[in-house]
Amino acid sequence: MKRRWQLFEFEDLPWFPKVIRAGMMDYLRFMISALGTYQPIVPLLARALHQTRQTRMLELCAGAGGGTAGVLRSLRTTAQPEARICLTDLYPQPAAWQALQAAAPGLEFEPAPVDATAVPAALSGFRTVFSAFHHFPPAAAEALLADAVHRRTGIGVFEGAGKHWLELLLAVTVLPVAQLLITPFIRPFRLSRLFFTYGLPLIPLFTIWDGCVSILRMYPPDQLLALARRADPQGRFQWKAGIVRHWWGPQVTYLIGVPSRESQEVSTLES
Numbered sequence: 001m002k003r004r005w006q007l008f009e010f011e012d013l014p015w016f017p018k019v020i021r022a023g024m025m026d027y028l029r030f031m032i033s034a035l036g037t038y039q040p041i042v043p044l045l046a047r048a049l050h051q052t053r054q055t056r057m058l059e060l061c062a063g064a065g066g067g068t069a070g071v072l073r074s075l076r077t078t079a080q081p082e083a084r085i086c087l088t089d090l091y092p093q094p095a096a097w098q099a100l101q102a103a104a105p106g107l108e109f110e111p112a113p114v115d116a117t118a119v120p121a122a123l124s125g126f127r128t129v130f131s132a133f134h135h136f137p138p139a140a141a142e143a144l145l146a147d148a149v150h151r152r153t154g155i156g157v158f159e160g161a162g163k164h165w166l167e168l169l170l171a172v173t174v175l176p177v178a179q180l181l182i183t184p185f186i187r188p189f190r191l192s193r194l195f196f197t198y199g200l201p202l203i204p205l206f207t208i209w210d211g212c213v214s215i216l217r218m219y220p221p222d223q224l225l226a227l228a229r230r231a232d233p234q235g236r237f238q239w240k241a242g243i244v245r246h247w248w249g250p251q252v253t254y255l256i257g258v259p260s261r262e263s264q265e266v267s268t269l270e271s
Helices: 018-035 039-052 068-077 094-103 138-151 165-172 174-185 191-199 202-217 221-231 261-270
Strands: 056-060 084-087 107-109 126-130 155-159 237-245 251-259
Touching: 018 094, 018 174, 018 191, 018 202, 039 068, 039 126, 039 155, 039 237, 039 251, 068 084, 068 094, 068 107, 094 107, 138 155, 138 221, 138 251, 165 174, 165 202, 174 191, 174 202, 191 202, 221 237, 221 251
Parallel strands: 056 084, 056 126, 084 107, 126 155
Antiparallel strands: 155 251, 237 251
16 A cells, blocks of 8 residues: 555544544544554664754654653663653643653643644754654645754654555454443543543544544655655755564554764754
8 A cells, every 4th residue: 555645634624623632632542552552663762862862852743642651661761761752732732741741750741832844943852753744745744854854853753553454444443342442441531532432422433534544644664755855855864764563563654864963063063
């Protein structure tokens, strides 16, 4: 499945009800955290932080923060004991982030909206994007990467899936059933989440649509590299893209860019 379909996801629409979006994001966070979706990329991220001499990460498009706490804990207990991460989003979710902050040392958040294609200079750190890069059409995706290049800060883009038909099959069969089973255990507890899952099942229905579209919109590694090269025409960054697997099968697609040694030297002279 190499073609990218530029379809729409309901959660991207500005008029989409916040309560439904929050319910979908809570489910995504729960599943990513419970399955340890992004654990295979921890060594890649640790290496990138070492190369850029950074301990602070700036997560763009954080949503409800799915997987972030687990990745941060792994970094702090292995290669980066001083690692920190700041969650940001165009639609901030401070309620969900406060719960994560209480349980994850080193986690903080920015309560104001943040545009991932034009990040304020005051927000520093190695940039990460988990489960969200597919939301950006090519021009916006290039702008997101180009902004990181312009600021000479490294960036890692991670999608918790591979782009193939089996993922679509799971999105319309196994995952909806799992959503119905686990919703009562998602915290913080919300009556609205229960109502819009079992009473009026809008959260599961929109999750199925957005989950399928997410896979169809994903960029495979070769397209990620092509975007990176267009965003970095002067070759200021070193880019790497690929796929890593969990021992039990699922894939994570990634793109990592770090400033080249020459670019880092220029940045040091200018600071």
